Amino acid sequence: MSETATSESVLSLENVSIGFDKGNVLDGLSFSVAPRETKILIGESGSGKTLILKLAAGLIQPDSGTVQMLGHDLGRMSERELLAFRRNIGFVFQEGALFDSLTVAENVAYCLREERVKEEDIEPRVRESLRFVEMEDTLEKLPAELSGGMKRRVSIARALVSRHAWFSMILLRRASIR
Amino acid sequence: MATTDPKLLQPNTISITGALSEGAKRWVLHVQEYALLSGRSVTRLFSPPYYVSDVLDQMDIIGVGSLPIVLLTGFFIGAVLVLQTAAQFERFGQTALTADVVSLALVRELGPSITGLLVAGRNASGMASELGSMIVTEQVDAMRAMGTDPVRKLVTPRMVATVLMLPLLTAMADFLGLIGGYIVSYFTLRLGAISFWTRAIDTLEFSDLMQGLTKPIIFGFIIATVGCYQGLTVKGGTQGVGRATTQAVVTASVFILVSNFFLTKLMLYLAGHVF
Numbered sequence: 309m310s311e312t313a314t315s316e317s318v319l320s321l322e323n324v325s326i327g328f329d330k331g332n333v334l335d336g337l338s339f340s341v342a343p344r345e346t347k348i349l350i351g352e353s354g355s356g357k358t359l360i361l362k363l364a365a366g367l368i369q370p371d372s373g374t375v376q377m378l379g380h381d382l383g384r385m386s387e388r389e390l391l392a393f394r395r396n397i398g399f400v401f402q403e404g405a406l407f408d409s410l411t412v413a414e415n416v417a418y419c420l421r422e423e424r425v426k427e428e429d430i431e432p433r434v435r436e437s438l439r440f441v442e443m444e445d446t447l448e449k450l451p452a453e454l455s456g457g458m459k460r461r462v463s464i465a466r467a468l469v470s471r472h473a474w475f476s477m478i479l480l481r482r483a484s485i486r
Numbered sequence: 487m488a489t490t491d492p493k494l495l496q497p498n499t500i501s502i503t504g505a506l507s508e509g510a511k512r513w514v515l516h517v518q519e520y521a522l523l524s525g526r527s528v529t530r531l532f533s534p535p536y537y538v539s540d541v542l543d544q545m546d547i548i549g550v551g552s553l554p555i556v557l558l559t560g561f562f563i564g565a566v567l568v569l570q571t572a573a574q575f576e577r578f579g580q581t582a583l584t585a586d587v588v589s590l591a592l593v594r595e596l597g598p599s600i601t602g603l604l605v606a607g608r609n610a611s612g613m614a615s616e617l618g619s620m621i622v623t624e625q626v627d628a629m630r631a632m633g634t635d636p637v638r639k640l641v642t643p644r645m646v647a648t649v650l651m652l653p654l655l656t657a658m659a660d661f662l663g664l665i666g667g668y669i670v671s672y673f674t675l676r677l678g679a680i681s682f683w684t685r686a687i688d689t690l691e692f693s694d695l696m697q698g699l700t701k702p703i704i705f706g707f708i709i710a711t712v713g714c715y716q717g718l719t720v721k722g723g724t725q726g727v728g729r730a731t732t733q734a735v736v737t738a739s740v741f742i743l744v745s746n747f748f749l750t751k752l753m754l755y756l757a758g759h760v761f
Contacts, residue, residue: 365631387635395633405628408619419632422535466632 317376318343319364324373326359333359337373358402365399366390395423398467404459406451412438412462413447419470437469438462519719524711527641537643544647548609549654555608556601556655557662563596564588564663568670581675585685588667593690593698597660599746602705605652606738610713613644614734617717618727626718636718645710652706653699660698693757701749705742712738 320340325332333356341347349357362368363375366382375382380393406415416434425433438444441461451459567588575581617640620626626636664686671677716734720726 362627367627367630391630391633391635393633394631397631399628399631401624401628401631403624405624407625407628408623422632422634470632 316342318345318378320376321360321363322374322376324363324370324375326356326363326368326370334363334370361399365394365397395419395470398470400460400463400467403456404451404463406459406462406466408451410450411447412443412449412451412454415451415462416466416469418466423470433469434465437465440468441465520711520715523637523641523715523718524707526637527645527711527714530635530638530642531646535638537639540639540643541646544643545651547612548605548644548647549651552605552608552651552655553658555604556659559600559604560592560597560659560662561666563600563659564592564666564668565670567591567596567663568667568674572671572675576675581671581677582681582685584671584675584677585667585682586689588671589664589686589689590694592660592663592667593694595746595750597656597663598698598701598705599742601652601656601659602702602709602742602746603739605648605655605706606709606712606742607735609648610709610716610734610738611731613710613713614716614720614730615727617714618720618730621718621720622723622727641711641714641718644714645707648706648710649703650706652702652709656698656702691757693753697750697753697757700753701746704745704749708741708745709738712741 317340320338322338324334324337326334333354337356337360339347349360351357359368363370363382364377366375366377366385369383377393378396382390382393385393406412407418410418413431413434416437417430420430420433434447435444438447441464443458443461443465446454446458446462451462454462568584571584571587572581575583575587617626620640626640629636629639664683667686668677668679668682671682672679713734716730716737720730722729
């Protein structure tokens with residue numbers, strides 16, 4: 309994958325390399341995503357798809373190269389700045405990554421409570437978000453009571469519930485793509 | 487004629503210095519990472535947001551949850567101390583000194599150490615397995631992705647709760663130990679309540695109480711930071727969580743026992759020069 313990033317790119321990776329004990333997983337990767345563009349990453353297991361998304365969210369830093377998101381160079385930001393910046397991004401993990409000790413409603417409301425949204429405003433927004441993914445009837449269930457697909461839908465609702473999250477990255481497993 | 491590759495004839499040797507150097511580097515890295523995590527858990531106390539409800543939850547889990555085993559153990563430690571010392575003091579006709587020994591040993595040394603070890607066994611392992619499971623299931627990454635600092639949300643509340651609860655648990659263990667000691671000394675030495683409790687309380691000085699209640703603060707910090715560090719550095723899935731849990735208990739226990747020696751030395755020095 310090699311593309312030139314334009315100044316309007318929402319996300320751009322320039323010559324990104326990262327490796328672990330068994331060698332480089334990504335080697336000189338460059339690509340960009342324009343506003344309203346959808347990019348699908350296809351590759352075999354272990355080829356670095358999840359890694360690219362984690363790099364894009366600043367959850368990990370590359371060994372070399374630059375990652376720019378919404379005009380910010382993530383490599384130059386401190387962890388404190390990154391934490392504040394990530395509130396603008398919705399991130400759906402492969403297996404949902406729901407907090408297993410919280411109910412579905414509490415999981416979706418998590419971001420809102422972190423943003424100190426008034427309690428009376430939280431419930432309608434949680435219901436609205438869960439209705440969008442057709443999971444409104446699971447409000448009081450724990451993640452352990454949900455199937456894999458349901459967990460991912462709740463995770464999508466959690467990513468979209470924050471109104472700051474106007475840019476979303478959604479990672480879907482092959483089985484979920486129809 | 488076919489020739490053999492000379493590289494194949496060389497024995498497959500492992501460089502001892504290389505292995506030692508790698509081991510030392512890994513050890514230094516662990517120390518550095520642990521020190522950084524411990525430091526961050528403290529610095530997060532001085533800036534918002536604060537997770538007060540998480541601190542209260544942890545105080546309930548660590549304090550109230552550990553209370554039964556700490557009380558039971560404290561009682562029997564006090565009781566067995568009397569059994570062990572009574573015979574010695576009887577030989578000199580100084581059975582009343584049993585109260586002094588039980589009181590000093592419990593408040594200065596056994597109360598803090600035993601309570602620390604029990605809470606390490608119960609809570610350092612719990613913290614390591616809980617945070618380790620969160621790492622394995624990407625819940626910590628999800629937290630970071632939603633803009634929450636995991637150190638602030640997960641480590642600092644556990645550290646604060648353990649540091650606050652351990653001195654209280656130690657005080658309870660000391661008290662139950664004295665009750666255990668009194669009951670056994672009443673039945674074995676026929677020591678009266680007034681005689682036992684007067685000696686047990688009068689023998690304690692301010693420096694003894696300082697020693698007995700300062701140590702648990704340090705031990706609490708060790709238990710929480712070691713448990714959280716082991717949990718947050720889990721590698722290798724559920725097997726890794728198991729390893730981290732064991733490692734958390736072993737490391738916290740060793741740290742408690744080693745630091746106890748140096749703390750005792752420091753406290754004795756302070757008792758002689760300050761208090």
